[in-house]
Amino acid sequence: MENNDINENTIVCVNCPRGCRVRVQSQNGEITNITGYQCDLGIDYAKEEFKNPTRILPTTVRVKGGELELVPVKTARPIPKSRIGEAMRELAGVKVQAPVKRGEVVVEDIAGTGIEVVATRSIALSQDQDNTGKKKETS
Amino acid sequence: MMREHQLVIIGAGPAGLAAALEAEKAGIEDIVLLERDEYLGGILQQCIHNGFGLDYFGEELTGPEYAERFIDDVRESSVKIRLKTMVLNISSDKKIIAINEEEGMIFLKAQAIILAMGCRERTREAIKIPGTRPAGILTAGTAQRFINIEGYLPGKEVVILGSGDIGLIMARRMALEGAKVKGVLEIMPYSSGLVRNKVQCLDDFGIPLKLQHTVDYIYGKQRLEAVDLIQVDDNFNRLPETRERIECDTLLLSVGLIPENELSRDMGLKLAPGSGGPLVNELRETEIPGVYACGNVLQVHDLVDYVSEEAEVAARGAANFIRDSLKKREKEIIIEPGSGINFVIPHKISYQDESRKLIRHFLRVDEPRENIKIVIRDEAGSRIASFGREIVTPGEMETVKLPETLISEGTDRLNFSIEAEGVEENGKQ
The missing domain is CATH 3.10.530.10 (CPE0013-like)
Incomplete structure (x- = not known):
């Protein structure tokens, strides 16, 4: 993205059910303008999501x-x-x-x-014979 | 042999676990928790995604983490747990028949019962999709269990019908595990899932969401081969010219949840039309004194945090019932859902309780609206409270806390409705 064109990205804000479509304009990877938000949460979210979108996996x-x-x-x-x-x-x-x-x-x-x-969960050792009679595969 | 207990809780999902802990905290010593699955935690154990607990714990957890916090405490408590135990019948005089492999048929008698059986998913049969009956058509929750607990990927080319949160979460899950998710269809003009899930489960993976679309036909002999998609108009009429065949081997259905109330019905409890669960008062007590209902068996929640909180309300009610320390109001107050509102829980207010200052109500609106007020009026039509909201949608349950002081002695009816912002204000904000 090394050019002088102005890019516009649309980022849907996830802070509330309204889901504002925030438009982020940028040049050379730097944000030049943000529109379409209805509160400050929208600006912060759009900035972060533009610069470095991260997720818990x-x-x-x-x-x-x-x-x-x-x-x-x-x-x-x-x-x-x-x-x-x-x-x-x-x-x-x-x-x-x-x-x-x-x-x-x-x-x-x-x-x-x-x-x-x-x-995110504790898993106990398999009991060879639990009382369902099922033997768990441990391969 | 009939064994007697103070409190028996049916179901050890989030509602049952929270109810058991809260009842013990309230001084009940003889609590039995019955669970048909082989582990505690219910559906949370297969909801491995994050997003739970922000309200209740103030931090973001996955489903199993949320469950395990309660499970650890229950294991350390005096609560008697019976896994792999299926309740077959509960009578209106609180006798319970259950079975398990170790004891065979068991008979319990309880002073109080908390119903916490949760809900189940609607199936293909519930929405009547025409076509053949091949393998590869399953509910989103079944697929979730296969993938997250049993370790099977149920298909490779997937269409998902229904854009509720489970449908969205499963779209991401299938995509992460390498399946191709060809689209999520939603018959309504809006998704009923959280915006966050739409962005992080669909947009992140380039999965299209087709609003006002449904499945019109199913093809395939042994295994699903294709489905016809079709667009609908605002009155849900199918538009034949929009029909389009999509090849897929798997169709996941996320088309609604039904509170699982067979046991409640057999006890003689009537189910409320909007919420699908028993009629309850503010303590979540059903029409049978001493029998309580909480969590998704009462109303399908979208946040587990609210389930835990509701279960605690029911457990305190049950504890007070066992101790006989409840005081009835002279007149019960009937809660009515009015214009714009599908249902309100509780359905009535039955008790007097000086110690509580607020009575929390849960409600669901009938369609998305912006800049409205949730208005509560008494039987004379006077506004006694109003709560402004910038946005409400049917997919996100609303909750309002009604100050006890605003309810006058003689009130016997409260109507909840949605009104446009800007109407004259004389109540409390």
């Missing part, structure tokens, strides 16, 4: 020997939106050993962001 990873096959996880802090795909591919190869404690670090640095991925 919630997903699951596999568990070895647990009462369930999967443990839900999330990034401990929001990661750049552009890294989500890479993070998902990395997490596809992760397998953690049960028992898992909520808050336990599953990956220390996801997709080169320096941000941890943590478990």
Whole structure:
């Protein structure tokens, strides 16, 4: 985006149900004008979302020997939106050993962001025979 | 053998867990929590996304994290938990029949009961989509359980019908796991989901949202092969010239939730038309004294935080009922939903309670509006309170706190309605 053209991006503010379509004009990546908002929250949101959109990524990873096959996880802090795909591919190869404690670090640095991925649920060890008679796969 | 207990809670999702803890805090010692699934926490355990708890805990949590905070406390409490236990029947004199694999059939008698069974999803049958009956058509919540708990991806090319929050969340989830989500269809002219979910679940992944669209036909013998999309006009008439075939192997339905009230109905409780749950007073007590209802079995909430809070109201009510420390008003106050409002919970105010200063009401409006007031009038039509709102939508439950002091002794009816901003003001803001 290294040119002198004025760009306009529309960003939908997520602060309230109104969902203002905030228009951000920029030149050389610098914001020159913001319109279409109805309160200050809209300006702040649009600035942040324009400069560095980030998201918490919630997903699951596999568990070895647990009462369930999967443990839900999330990034401990929001990661750049552009890294989500890479993070998902990395997490596809992760397998953690049960028992898992909520808050336990599953990956220390996801997709080169320096941000941890943590478990969001505790998973106990599989009991070979629970009283449903079902034997859980632990592969 | 009939075992007697002070309080039996049916369902250990967010409502049941919060009710159990609050009842114990209120001094009830003999509490039994019955849950049909193999773990506590209910639907929260499969809602692995974040966005829970901002109201209740003041921080943003995922569903399992929100659940586990309550579960840890319940495990440390004196509450007796029975998992994998299915309640079959509750009688109006509070006798409960349940089954589980260890004990077989069990019989309980309770002084008070809290109904916290939650809700379930509407299915293809509920909305009657024509076509064949192949595999690959499932509710969004079923798909969510497959993906997040069981570890199966139910399909690769997906169409989602319904743009409520579950539909939006599942669009993102399927996309993250590598499926191609071809679109989310919404028959209404607006999405009923949160704006944040529309942006972060659809826009982030380039998934189109087609408003005023529905599925017109389903194709496929063994597995779903395609669906016909069709546009509807403002009166929901299908416009044949807009029909378009989309190939897909999976159709997810996010077309509404129904409070799960089979047990309540069998007890003889009438269900309210707007909310789909039992009629309740401000303590969430049903028409059977000592039987309470809270959470999604009473009204489908959009925030779990409100479910926890409502469960605590019901639990305090049940505790006071068990201790016989409730004082009835001379006249019950009937709460009526008026113009612009689909329903108000509670349906009536039955008790006197000097200690409380505000009575919280939940309501849902019938369509999106801006710059309005929620106005409460008494039986004479005088305005006793009014609450300004910049924007209301049916997708976001409104709550108002009515100061007890504004209700006069002789009142027996309160009407809630939506009025345009700028109408003369003589109540409290």
